[in-house]
Amino acid sequence: MQPPSLLLLVLGLLAAPAAALVRIPLHKFTSVRRTMTELGGPVEDLIAKGPISKYAQGAPAVTGGPIPEMLRNYMDAQYYGEIGIGTPPQCFTVVFDTGSSNLWVPSIHCKLLDIACWIHHKYNSGKSSTYVKNGTSFDIHYGSGSLSGYLSQDTVSVPCKSALSGLAGIKVERQTFGEATKQPGITFIAAKFDGILGMAYPRISVNNVLPVFDNLMQQKLVEKNIFSFYLNRDPNAQPGGELMLGGTDSKYYKGPLSYLNVTRKAYCGFMGMDIPPPGGPLWILGDVFIGCYYTVFDRDQNRVGLAQATRL
Template identity: 45%
Template sequence: MNLLGKVFILLPLLVSQSVGIIRIPLHKTRSVRRALSDGLTFEELKSAAEAAWRSDKTTSIPVEKLTNFMDAQYYGVISIGTPPQPFKVLFDTGSSNLWVPSIHCSFLDIACWLHHRYNSKKSSTYVQNGTKFSIQYGRGSLSGFISQDTVTLAGLEVLGQQFGEAVKQPGLVFAAARFDGVLGMAYPAISVDQVKPVFDTIMAAKLLPKNIFSFYINRDVKSGVGGELMLGGADPQYYTGELHYLNVTRKAYWQIQMDTVEVGNTLTLCKTGCQAVVDTGTSLIVGPTHEIRALQRAIGAFPLLMGEYWIDCKRIPSLPVIAFNLGGKMFNLTGDDYVMKISKMGTTICLSGFMAMDIPPPAGPLWILGDVFIGRYYTVFDRDAERVGFAPSRKKRVE
């Protein structure tokens, strides 16, 4: 969800032959937020919750300015160059650029040295560009320069793709991340420096039967399969019933109209309708502070550190259903869907899957439907018809 700066001239792309649906396995990992807070014991977390709850009776909960990928949990593998250099990337529908760490990064950049780094000297298909870029993340910025090379996704070669070589990554966020870089899948309108996004390059080269991609996310913590990204279509074996589609309201993020959010029979949020972004780069469901604060109170959640909320695990069966009205159809989440169980030092704690963040105009205010929602509902992103589709996910693919 960031903007960069200069216009580039793309070299002509060689068009490869069209293929069927391309499947990219997704792997689940701890979110950065989870990794950064794992140094705390359960008793410390509980004490923090109680202290925060007491202070909240007289003061408002401070708004935490989230960095984009603090809550990302699912990544897949791509390669760049010839021969291919592999990278774990977050497939992010909330941004539009592809970037990976560069071999030219600073010796002091811890995040870079903990991850795979792209080496242009080892690629016969590398084309130099060198234009500088910078992406703002919270209080710091990720910076580097633009290069061009072949990007390969599960055997699908995307020729002449421009991407960012990151030489500076800010703070602990990317150092703690299990993924190396980010592959943005939003619209060109929010691409930094107007670099053509990978999926737009695929569309221009007519590499897929349909300009559609879809996500199945498996939130079963006991499963070794994190999910699957499908390029070129949707797989009915991953969902039940029919897909329910909503038109994209603004071609920047994957933004749709949301009619209301109902918390049981006691609380209605987004009362006059609101805008929501469907974002695979965020694990939580995010909304305006005043509304999320009311929701957390309604489900009996206590504020913790780093913007998280604690819930007594014993209360999950009695928690209210939270229903999202999208295009006249209700998409329900039960307590089992929106409460995340985290094991710490032999003890299980439960955290709310909702978080507050105020996104200022002109982009906001916005809700963000992250993996807590996408994990319950198989999601289709359709560039041909400019729409997003949802259907209840199966717990596992039907063979």
Template identity: 45%
Template sequence: MNLLGKVFILLPLLVSQSVGIIRIPLHKTRSVRRALSDGLTFEELKSAAEAAWRSDPSPTPSIPVEKLTNFMDAQYYGVISIGTPPQPFKVLFDTGSSNLWVPSIHCSFLDIACWLHHRYNSKKSSTYVQNGTKFSIQYGRGSLSGFISQDTVTLAGLEVLGQQFGEAVKQPGLVFAAARFDGVLGMAYPAISVDQVKPVFDTIMAAKLLPKNIFSFYINRDVKSGVGGELMLGGADPQYYTGELHYLNVTRKAYWQIQMDTVEVGNTLTLCKTGCQAVVDTGTSLIVGPTHEIRALQRAIGAFPLLMGEYWIDCKRIPSLPVIAFNLGGKMFNLTGDDYVMKISKMGTTICLSGFMAMDIPPPAGPLWILGDVFIGRYYTVFDRDAERVGFAPSRKKRVE
């Protein structure tokens, strides 16, 4: 969906169709933003924060208005395959978009991002069907473009026949060149699919390949763990969460959009005072909100503005940081400082960054909050297409075998 360090590598599993939950292990990697900023030392980052704070302690650096899709902070990825025999691709499973695309063997020699990643070659697939319709997806100031093709897509042994997808021949800027993923597999609704291409999960639904038209995410944000989590197709696994799932109806069948009642920052600040819309997005690492509200939140938790929209927090302050509570359907979903502060280690030094970022999403899609992996990592999340709802329950640690 919209553009901090983790990757899902899907390990192919031999499974039967329509016989239960299909499990896709997730693995970790750095985000694009983290990779691009790694050229700076922590001392330089801290100096930038202090300089920004001295110049103006209230506003953050200028933040551009962007579309919802922005993969700078995407963290979790997995491996799918396309074609016969299978050609593997690392993809971002993104509930904030609906199209599947991967780099094409036909990309330009000048497209650095394309040549740094796996490329689909239709000539090597016996199940390829030509389409050729041109497509273009806008990302910030540039656009990703190419053409539509059709082939068999395989997810952990589950074959999705006749799936249309994009072969990208042009990828803009440094974002995709620095990304560890090859492409994106969108898991949002058909309404936002470019060129009305049927999303992969909708093709799965039409073919009745799963016992339930549900998928769920367990994300492990423990930086010391080598396990990234798991994507489950066809249901939810109670071994990953405690208590009962709390469901909210989808308010607009485009993104996985729900109603949020308020956001409480300790006992001192209330945001989203009259209610607001929120999107649950596995393609965004952070929790994102409107600029004026995120600025107020960052001030309330004592965060200093850094470069590229990030905020620095003194790691010693984590135990005393306020609880931030999200009121969803009358139930409070709490995040502590340990939940919403990210610890980044480099050369024996640790820096702590706020898990919140400002971004103004213009109408008609916005304004919106985005509940990304900082939230999903604390709360196991179920996406239910049968009942058109999203479910949350507190996550618990479980090793993915």
């Protein structure tokens, strides 16, 4: 029989929440804009034709209605990571977007003429033992149209599979997300990513869905309620960067972190320095400016930390 003290220690370790730093490798791909340019596509003309122009000079308005996303930014996004949805995990490549709050991926039930859906990975609820039906319709308005579908609930694994063990990462249970059945325009057809995982505050979440990171915080899956990005500026390096949940890694930056308060408790971004679009006033993963800095998003203190990124 084990001594009581040893037994209590073992039980304590089993009951303790996962507090390790969660690492998600980021891979760099050719952006949608560059892909279309190489194919001779009129990128700027495409943007100018749609109503996106009225959103290009600022952040989407926080209202009770649909929230217009800044489609221009997604055309420049280059860094994507992999998550899993369901049990066993179905893997998807997503943009980790600090300017929105919802998670969505293409659905197996997408429309017949939705080309973007058919050429990307699709979520199949019938293959998941942890799927819970929701069915509420959702609509995210972009400049050139609206992405629509319905909500579902399942377990989200971040990352989909660990590079070391080959097993799924931390599991965020009971996560509500969007199954997209209709995707607008050519942008998502040319994109290398399957969907988008919003990292911003719940305030701007469509349908008031609890964002993945907030759900992760509620389930106490990380020791610190922060996440940080490192983007490798070497175009030939793989992985192209790393997203860390629950902490930072000093090897990725030099000098002290300088913190700025977020502009409002909505976006994980901040105003400053009058950087013109598409580099500002808010940045998402993949923008040119943010790639020069190691970036820390501190949700407890509602602030963003920046330090000069190292070249590895």
